[in-house]
Amino acid sequence: MRARLVLPRLLICGTLLVVGGVAAIAQASPAAAGSCSKQTGVSVTDPNTGWSWTSRWWCGNRGGARMYGDANYTSHTAYMDSTWSWVVCYRRGAHSGGSNNVWYYTLGDRTSTPYKRPNAWGYLPAGDVWTDIDPWPGIPACPISQSPPTRVDGMNKPVYFVHGYSDNGSGWNCNGTYWDDAIADYLNDGSPARLGPTPLGRKWTYSYYSTSLNYGPGACDLVVPGDRSKPIKTLGLDFAWEVWDHYSQFGIPVDAVGHSMGGLVIRAALTGVQRHEAGWPPYLYIEDVSTLSTPHRGAPLGGVCKFSGQGTQQCKDMAGSSTFMSWLYDNPQSAMGTDWTLIGFDDDFIVPKWSAVPTNMAVGHKIVYPDGQITPAIDAHMLQLWRTSGTYTIRYCDYFSTGCSMSNWESFYTVTGSYDPIRMARYGNYYWNIW
Numbered sequence: 001m002r003a004r005l006v007l008p009r010l011l012i013c014g015t016l017l018v019v020g021g022v023a024a025i026a027q028a029s030p031a032a033a034g035s036c037s038k039q040t041g042v043s044v045t046d047p048n049t050g051w052s053w054t055s056r057w058w059c060g061n062r063g064g065a066r067m068y069g070d071a072n073y074t075s076h077t078a079y080m081d082s083t084w085s086w087v088v089c090y091r092r093g094a095h096s097g098g099s100n101n102v103w104y105y106t107l108g109d110r111t112s113t114p115y116k117r118p119n120a121w122g123y124l125p126a127g128d129v130w131t132d133i134d135p136w137p138g139i140p141a142c143p144i145s146q147s148p149p150t151r152v153d154g155m156n157k158p159v160y161f162v163h164g165y166s167d168n169g170s171g172w173n174c175n176g177t178y179w180d181d182a183i184a185d186y187l188n189d190g191s192p193a194r195l196g197p198t199p200l201g202r203k204w205t206y207s208y209y210s211t212s213l214n215y216g217p218g219a220c221d222l223v224v225p226g227d228r229s230k231p232i233k234t235l236g237l238d239f240a241w242e243v244w245d246h247y248s249q250f251g252i253p254v255d256a257v258g259h260s261m262g263g264l265v266i267r268a269a270l271t272g273v274q275r276h277e278a279g280w281p282p283y284l285y286i287e288d289v290s291t292l293s294t295p296h297r298g299a300p301l302g303g304v305c306k307f308s309g310q311g312t313q314q315c316k317d318m319a320g321s322s323t324f325m326s327w328l329y330d331n332p333q334s335a336m337g338t339d340w341t342l343i344g345f346d347d348d349f350i351v352p353k354w355s356a357v358p359t360n361m362a363v364g365h366k367i368v369y370p371d372g373q374i375t376p377a378i379d380a381h382m383l384q385l386w387r388t389s390g391t392y393t394i395r396y397c398d399y400f401s402t403g404c405s406m407s408n409w410e411s412f413y414t415v416t417g418s419y420d421p422i423r424m425a426r427y428g429n430y431y432w433n434i435w
Contacts (some may be wrong), residue, residue: 097127164260176218235267263294341428
């Protein structure tokens with residue numbers, strides 16, 4: 001049910017009106033008054049963050065104003081079409097278009113593309129709110145996370161699915177042919193159980209190609225503009241701000257699944273933040289990451305870039321000797337710690353196991369699928385996402401295992417059972433430590 005009340009022009013100065021059973025304070029010419037009116041005794045909750053308020057302030061604002069995921073212009077999340085709207089708190093951030101750096105938090109009238117959030121919460125710059133004092137007296141500061149959340153086992157955190165490189169320059173139909181089987185298996189496999197769906201436990205398919213579908217059946221949940229000329233480090237920066245804007249700043253941890261180059265995007269996001277590079281978020285809360293056939297040690301010539309050549313920036317970045325690969329941390333950590341699970345396949349010649357599961361990369365967990373299981377091998381790089389049932393033999397080792405060596409695939413434990421690749425990604429993201 002829509003939480004915003006757009007008041008009709010029943011303007012009686014200083015009079016409390018009851019419109020449609022909802023109490024609100026009507027104010028004559030709010031845009032000209034340069035002030036806000038407080039309304040008490042309400043119950044307002046943002047399901048994205050769990051924040052709640054019992055008061056809100058009605059102010060005039062510019063119609064059609066853009067709203068953002070944080071107190072800056074990084075992620076456009078929504079529009080405020082009405083010109084008489086309420087706000088619940090404020091935050092200081094980037095210059096807000098007025099004479100200050102104040103941003104007001106509220107629920108907009110409609111979400112924006114590419115950020116298809118479940119609702120339209122976000123920050124309005126003070127320059128679009130008709131106040132003569134900012135922040136308006138009495139409006140509280142918005143909460144902000146002060147300490148990392150506790151690491152726990154569970155499948156109910158938000159989870160991002162980040163796709164791989166496009167060899168023909170086109171985007172992906174994320175929730176259709178790319179991730180559909182994988183997501184269904186990840187969310188509904190039942191072992192371990194997922195309690196959902198919940199607003200804080202939803203999935204996001206994240207695309208960094210402008211040509212990816214962001215409407216209709218199979219559309220990606222989030223599409224950030226870009227193409228193959230955009231450096232992977234920049235893709236990581238975009239992804240880091242996405243996670244920060246919508247979750248980390250509110251103290252909410254997330255998990256992630258990266259396929260192929262998507263794993264490098266996640267790794268870059270964590271590396272840039274951990275390096276404290278200028279322009280990156282102050283911290284992230286990414287609890288678990290599982291990567292499938294990610295070229296952690298580079299993509300071989302004739303592999304993932306064979307059809308597009310080595311000329312695109314993203315292919316250059318994926319070369320094992322690139323500056324970008326040297327910049328990446330092997331085991332980058334978020335502010336709450338990050339548990340990595342690397343999954344590779346003997347059948348995948350696009351990203352061979354020596355790059356997907358490097359013996360010289362120290363992480364929490366490593367899994368290898370011996371050859372002959374994801375066939376035909378020419379299609380194994382994508383088939384691994386669609387093989388969501390059956391019996392498989394896997395080799396695995398954990399960082400603290402005493403009976404295997406993470407630097408020697410042949411020493412890995414061997415087991416056979418219902419261990420399809422997406423189930424193993426589930427295991428990696430379910431357990432916060434060692435499984």
